[in-house]
Amino acid sequence: MITTTTLYDRFIDLYKENETSREEGWLKNLRDTAFEAFATEGFPHIKMEDWRFTNVTPFLKENYHLQPRRAASLHGRHNAAQIPSLDAYEVVLKNGMLNEDIAIPGVKISPLRTALQNSNFQHYLGKYIPIHKHPFAALNTAFFEHGIVIEVDKKAICDKPVHITHVYNAEEPVFVQPRILIIAHPGSKVEIVESLVVIGDKPLFINSVSECYIGENARADQYNLQIAPVNTHIVNFKQTIQQSNSLYNNHTYNLPEASLIRNNLHLDLNGVNTESHLYGLYLPGGTQLTDNHTVVNHLFPNCFSNELYKGVLRDSSRGVFSGRIYVHQDAQKTNAFQQNNNILFSDNATIDSKPQLEIFADDVKCSHGSTVGSLNKEALFYLRSRGIGEAAARNLLVRAFAFDVTDKIQIPAVKDYIEQVIIHKMEETHHEQ
Amino acid sequence: MAKNSAEIIEEYSDKEYEYGFVTDIEMDVVPKGLNEDTIHLISAKKNEPQWLLEWRLKAYQSFLKQPEPHWQNFELPKIDFQDISYYAAPRQKEKLKDMDEVDPELIATFEKLGIPLSEQKVLAGVAVDAVFDSVSVATTFQKTLKEHGIIFSSVSKAVQEYPELVQKYLGSVVPYSDNMFAALNGAVFSDGSFVYIPKGVRCPMELSTYFRINAGNTGQFERTLIIADEGSYVSYLEGCTAPKRDENQMHAAVVELIAHENAEIKYSTVQNWFPGNKDGTGGIYNFVTKRGICKGNNAKISWTQVETGSAITWKYPSVILQGDNSTGEFYSVAVTKNKQIADTGTKMIHMGKNTKSRIISKGISAGEGQNSYRGQVKVGTKAENARNFTQCDSLLIGDRCGAHTFPYIESKNRSATIEHEATTSKIGEDQIFYLNQRGIDTEKAVALIVNGYAKEVLNHLPMEFAVEAQKLLSITLEGSVG
Numbered sequence: 001m002i003t004t005t006t007l008y009d010r011f012i013d014l015y016k017e018n019e020t021s022r023e024e025g026w027l028k029n030l031r032d033t034a035f036e037a038f039a040t041e042g043f044p045h046i047k048m049e050d051w052r053f054t055n056v057t058p059f060l061k062e063n064y065h066l067q068p069r070r071a072a073s074l075h076g077r078h079n080a081a082q083i084p085s086l087d088a089y090e091v092v093l094k095n096g097m098l099n100e101d102i103a104i105p106g107v108k109i110s111p112l113r114t115a116l117q118n119s120n121f122q123h124y125l126g127k128y129i130p131i132h133k134h135p136f137a138a139l140n141t142a143f144f145e146h147g148i149v150i151e152v153d154k155k156a157i158c159d160k161p162v163h164i165t166h167v168y169n170a171e172e173p174v175f176v177q178p179r180i181l182i183i184a185h186p187g188s189k190v191e192i193v194e195s196l197v198v199i200g201d202k203p204l205f206i207n208s209v210s211e212c213y214i215g216e217n218a219r220a221d222q223y224n225l226q227i228a229p230v231n232t233h234i235v236n237f238k239q240t241i242q243q244s245n246s247l248y249n250n251h252t253y254n255l256p257e258a259s260l261i262r263n264n265l266h267l268d269l270n271g272v273n274t275e276s277h278l279y280g281l282y283l284p285g286g287t288q289l290t291d292n293h294t295v296v297n298h299l300f301p302n303c304f305s306n307e308l309y310k311g312v313l314r315d316s317s318r319g320v321f322s323g324r325i326y327v328h329q330d331a332q333k334t335n336a337f338q339q340n341n342n343i344l345f346s347d348n349a350t351i352d353s354k355p356q357l358e359i360f361a362d363d364v365k366c367s368h369g370s371t372v373g374s375l376n377k378e379a380l381f382y383l384r385s386r387g388i389g390e391a392a393a394r395n396l397l398v399r400a401f402a403f404d405v406t407d408k409i410q411i412p413a414v415k416d417y418i419e420q421v422i423i424h425k426m427e428e429t430h431h432e433q
Numbered sequence: 434m435a436k437n438s439a440e441i442i443e444e445y446s447d448k449e450y451e452y453g454f455v456t457d458i459e460m461d462v463v464p465k466g467l468n469e470d471t472i473h474l475i476s477a478k479k480n481e482p483q484w485l486l487e488w489r490l491k492a493y494q495s496f497l498k499q500p501e502p503h504w505q506n507f508e509l510p511k512i513d514f515q516d517i518s519y520y521a522a523p524r525q526k527e528k529l530k531d532m533d534e535v536d537p538e539l540i541a542t543f544e545k546l547g548i549p550l551s552e553q554k555v556l557a558g559v560a561v562d563a564v565f566d567s568v569s570v571a572t573t574f575q576k577t578l579k580e581h582g583i584i585f586s587s588v589s590k591a592v593q594e595y596p597e598l599v600q601k602y603l604g605s606v607v608p609y610s611d612n613m614f615a616a617l618n619g620a621v622f623s624d625g626s627f628v629y630i631p632k633g634v635r636c637p638m639e640l641s642t643y644f645r646i647n648a649g650n651t652g653q654f655e656r657t658l659i660i661a662d663e664g665s666y667v668s669y670l671e672g673c674t675a676p677k678r679d680e681n682q683m684h685a686a687v688v689e690l691i692a693h694e695n696a697e698i699k700y701s702t703v704q705n706w707f708p709g710n711k712d713g714t715g716g717i718y719n720f721v722t723k724r725g726i727c728k729g730n731n732a733k734i735s736w737t738q739v740e741t742g743s744a745i746t747w748k749y750p751s752v753i754l755q756g757d758n759s760t761g762e763f764y765s766v767a768v769t770k771n772k773q774i775a776d777t778g779t780k781m782i783h784m785g786k787n788t789k790s791r792i793i794s795k796g797i798s799a800g801e802g803q804n805s806y807r808g809q810v811k812v813g814t815k816a817e818n819a820r821n822f823t824q825c826d827s828l829l830i831g832d833r834c835g836a837h838t839f840p841y842i843e844s845k846n847r848s849a850t851i852e853h854e855a856t857t858s859k860i861g862e863d864q865i866f867y868l869n870q871r872g873i874d875t876e877k878a879v880a881l882i883v884n885g886y887a888k889e890v891l892n893h894l895p896m897e898f899a900v901e902a903q904k905l906l907s908i909t910l911e912g913s914v915g
Contacts, residue, residue: 049504329832344847347814353842355853362829362859372812372844372851 007060007175008042014066015142026122034131034141041135050133053320053352054291059233059260062203064175067145083225086413088163088193095168096146096178106156107190108149112179115149124181124213128268129239137237137264140177140209147179152218155187161223161411163193170231171200180210184218186243193223193414198232205233212240212248216271219247223414227421228258230286237264244271244300251409254282254290255421262291269296269303269331280309281405281418283425284317284349291320296338298331298361307338310405312398313349314429322354325368329360338368343375343401345429395426463520469493472620475520479589479624482596485603492609492619499613505747506805506837507774510718512683519621519654577637584629585640588656591627598629602660606689606724606753614685615722618654622687625656630665630696639895641670655686661696663729668699670898683718684743694729694756699737701894703902706742711800713772716744723750727759730785735762737893739902740775749807751780754788754816761790764890768906769802769834778808778825778839783816783849794825795887798834805837812849819849827857828886830879880906 005013015035022028043060044051089104102109115121131138152158168176184190198204214220226234242248254261261284267276282290296305311319325336342351355368375397383393402422409415463474472493476486501509578585584595592599609619630636661667684706690698700723709716719742725734736750752761763779781790796804806825827836838855860882868878884891884906891899891906 332832342844344844344849347847349847350845351843353840353853355838355840355855357827357838357855357857358835359827359829359837359857360835362832362834364829365856365858367854367856368838369855370840370842370851370853372842372849374847374850 007064010066011139011143012039023116027116027125030126031142034126034138037131037138038135038142041132041138044135050293050322053318054260054262054289056233056235056260056262059203059205062173062205064173064203064205066143066175083163083193083195083413083417086161086163086193086411086417088161089158091148091162091164093146093148093164093166093178095174096166096176098146098148104158104162106153106188107158107162108151108153109162110149112147112149112181113145115181121149121181124183124211126211128241129209129211129237129266134237134264136207136235137209140179140207140237144177144179144209147181149181150183150190150192152182152184152188152190154185154215156185157188158190161191161193161414163195165195165197166206167197167199168204168206169200170198170202170204170229173203175205175207178206178208180208182210182212182220184212184214184220186215187217188215189219191221191223191411193225193411195225196228196232198228201229201231203231203233204228205235207235209237210239212238214240214242214246214248216243217245218243221249221251221410223251223253223409223411224263225253225255225414225418226258226261226263227253227255230257230259230288232258233260234258235260235262237266239266239268241268241270242274242276245273246271247274248276249408249410250276250278251405252278252280252292253418254280254284254292256283256285256288256425258288259286260289260291263293265292265294267294267296267305269298269300269305272300272302274300274303276303276305277408278305278307278309279405279408280307281402282309282311282319283314283402283422284311284319285314285425285429286317287315288317289320290317291322293320293322295324295326296336298325298327298334298336301330301332301334303331304335305337308405308408309340310402311340311342311351312345312401313342313351314345316346316348318349319351320354321352321370322356323368324356324358325366327357327359327361327364327366332361332363334361334364334366336364336366340368340370341401342370342372343398344372345374345398395423398426399423463518465518466515467517467519467621471519475621475623478520479592481589481592484600485592488604488609489620489622492616493621495610496613496616496620499610499616501613505776506807506839507745507776507803510745512718514617517683520623581634581637582631583634583636584627586627588622588625588627588658591658595627595629598660599627599658602658602689602691603656604689606691606726607687607722611722614720615687618656618685618687618722622654622656625658625686627657628659628667628669630661630667632662633664634662635665636667639668639670641672653682653684653686655684657686657688659689659698659700660691661693661698663693664695665693666697668701668895670701670703670895672703672705672898683720686721686723688721688723688750690725690734692725692727692729692732692734692759695731696729697733697735698725699735699895700725700750701898702736702738702740703894703898703905704738704740704742704746705905707744708742708771708773709744711771713744713801716773717742719743719746719748721748723748724753724780725751725761726753727756727761727785727788729759730756731758732756733760733762735760735764735893736779737764737890738766738777739890739894739898739905740765740767740777741905743775744773746773746775746777749778749780751782752790753782753784754790754819755784756788757785758787759785760788762893763790763792763794764893765794766797766887766890766902766906767795767804768797768799769804770799771801773802775803776805776807778806780809781811781821783810783812783819783821786815786817787819788816789820790822792821792823792825793889794823795890796825796827796836797830797883797886798827798836799830801833803835803837805839806855807839809841810843810851810853811841812844812846812851814845816846817848819846819851821849821851821853823851823853825855826886827855828883829857829859
């Protein structure tokens with residue numbers, strides 16, 4: 001199929017074509033509003049403050065298939081995603097699709113389609129996402145077809161992590177829009193690990209949205225391991241809502257080689273006494289562009305949030321970090337911290353860091369810090385004078401730098417896996433003097 | 434006698450501007466409105482050469498094309514550019530020979546403001562180029578400056594006497610196309626100060642000027658141009674208070690600094706314009722474009738500012754570090770109370786090798802004041818070993834104010850080291866308790882803590898200003914309890 005129309009036009013047409021086959025009721029309204037928002041805004045461009053450093057236009061030129069076909073050939077070929085010795089409940093999504101319900105004690109995992117038919121997620125789905133400001137999230141909301149719903153019962157403790165492997169078939173250029181909804185009911189506990197497998201080497205654009213609702217006294221840990229081939233472009237919007245006394249840990253790893261990784265992580269603290277930790281590590285190489293935008297919204301008093309993002313930028317890669325802490329007037333006694341450290345490992349690497357504080361309450365302790373530098377010369381000298389080679393010394397220092405983040409991983413198998421990836425990638429890296 | 438916190442807060446938040454008064458002098462005012470005729474009129478009144486008129490007209494064309502900025506962290510009030518009179522000059526019947534001939538009312542005004550204008554009152558080392566609504570009325574210490582070959586005059590005078598210098602540097606750091614307000618200034622700038630320090634000269638005194646907005650409805654469009662030639666040094670002070678007015682007045686000034694090889698420019702500002710009353714009506718809009726360039730190697734530019742006035746302060750004194758080993762500094766204290774808004778900070782653009790920059794910003798928000806730090810540190814690919822340190826702290830007093838930080842850190846060089854840190858907190862109850870315990874009442878304790886908090890910046894002000902700045906801080910913040 002050769003066409004000269006833009007991706008934007010194709011989405012507009014597609015929405016109109018599907019007019020008749022669409023659901024009724026609240027979901028239709030949700031989609032219509034989202035579509036309006038996308039149609040008005042279009043794809044983001046660098047004149048938009050949030051996209052100043054990330055130009056997505058080149059990634060949208062491809063002639064993508066907008067509705068991926070069911071890929072039967074995927075069966076049995078996703079072993080590459082396996083994290084060695086990870087003991088978890090395995091969930092495999094093929095091109096965003098789950099074939100059947102999966103029952104785990106205390107946890108119900110169902111395909112999004114059937115879940116939407118059986119129960120009403122009106123009070124969850126798309127409820128908090130500011131679609132008017134985020135065209136990609138609006139696009140996903142207007143078009144999503146597949147995905148999963150994970151519901152953790154009240155007071156249920158999920159004994160093992162839930163490992164979601166996203167398998168995509170990129171034997172032809174595809175634009176996929178998966179959707180994940182996680183609901184941890186009050187008093188429950190769940191750990192979710194997400195990883196990626198891409199088959200084929202054609203361009204793949206993943207525009208995913210996931211929402212996570214954490215009830216009172218509940219705890220949720222999310223691990224997002226973004227490791228994919230060079231032709232993969234990832235735009236991910238994650239919205240998390242925390243109720244009183246809940247705990248949330250997010251671990252985001254931007255690993256090689258996907259040419260574009262853009263994450264939006266939005267956290268609304270919707271109750272008192274919550275605790276949240278956001279950890280991130282980005283290790284771009286080649287001409288990779290990784291971009292992490294986080295927003296922590298302190299809406300209620302006595303909440304604690306802590307954010308630590310670190311990056312090692314190699315080759316001609318680019319890194320973007322934008323973190324925002326927003327403390328509303330009622331959110332007294334807030335403690336909010338944010339830190340972003342970067343190492344430029346190569347002469348051609350670039351970093352744009354934008355930590356921000358917006359504070360409207362006075363009885364708070366908030367701080368942010370951001371640094372950009374290269375490896376410490378004294379530390380290098382120290383190691384070299386003890387007989388460690390230049391490259392090995394550098395790798396050691398990078399591992400030590402990353403340790404602050406990797407050390408926070410609570411699942412040993414995931415931790416080992418990530419550390420191995422870092423070691424492996426650093427060994428491949430070209431070292432400039 | 435110690436007051437309770439509620440009383441103190443109330444008293445404090447009701448505190449209004451102490452320097453509001455209007456001087457009754459006949460003014461020569463151009464009719465309201467902005468068009469090419471206005472620009473021709475201003476240019477003709479000042480007897481300007483053709484190139485300057487053309488430059489103004491180009492700036493005006495650029496102004497028409499530029500959209501209003503919308504990235505700032507506040508609602509930009511609708512400004513009717515046709516409702517402003519673009520030129521006002523005190524009417525003088527004949528040229529003045531000495532101080533006795535200056536309008537006594539004018540002198541009285543300056544004295545109320547504490548400006549030592551008359552020679553006896555000029556303490557050693559301060560030459561005052563008093564700008565009273567756009568036209569210089571008196572200049573002192575010209576003789577000493579002349580001996581050193583230093584040019585310190587109004588821009589309009591410099592245009593007549595040193596046209597080639599002005600033409601060479603005017604708009605070279607802040608081109609009229611830079612932003613809407615810079616374009617407006619380029620089109621209609623009335624006057625300002627011009628300083629040229631020749632090679633190897635260390636200016637023997639602090640140069641100072643006081644800007645004042647006096648005629649109602651007259652936006653003031655000052656243009657300051659300071660050139661420090663190779664190996665020279667100058668310290669320049671700018672201070673302002675403005676009389677009380679009910680209508681908003683806009684101030685869109687442009688300041689350009691050029692430091693050649695081994696030269697150093699120190700630019701200090703104390704700004705205490707009318708901030709509006711406690712309901713937020715009236716007050717000055719202070720939209721200023723300030724930028725310096727370290728053109729040669731080893732040059733240094735240092736900005737120090739104490740911002741306590743204006744309804745809206747919106748400015749980012751910046752340094753372009755072009756020469757190798759050049760240094761840029763920015764020290765700022767910004768206080769907002771009642772409904773004041775400050776969106777201020779700096780830009781440090783590292784281009785040369787071994788360039789250094791240091792940013793210390795202290796924001797204090799009280800009442801319903803909103804205080805934003807917005808800064809950019811940019812390191813280009815050729816800026817080997819560039820170094821930046823940034824610290825921006827915010828102090829919150831009262832639960833209806835806001836403090837915001839928006840730094841942009843962009844590095845394209847591996848050898849660059851950039852550090853940024855920011856904190857936000859209120860005055861600790863334990864700190865106040867500690868001082869109370871030692872017999873210091875809450876009111877004084879707060880003043881003490883705030884002064885200590887701002888000390889790092891105040892220390893960088895020249896002596897004369899440091900005293901005024903400290904007084905200003907105490908007046909603004911005494912009796913405020915977090």
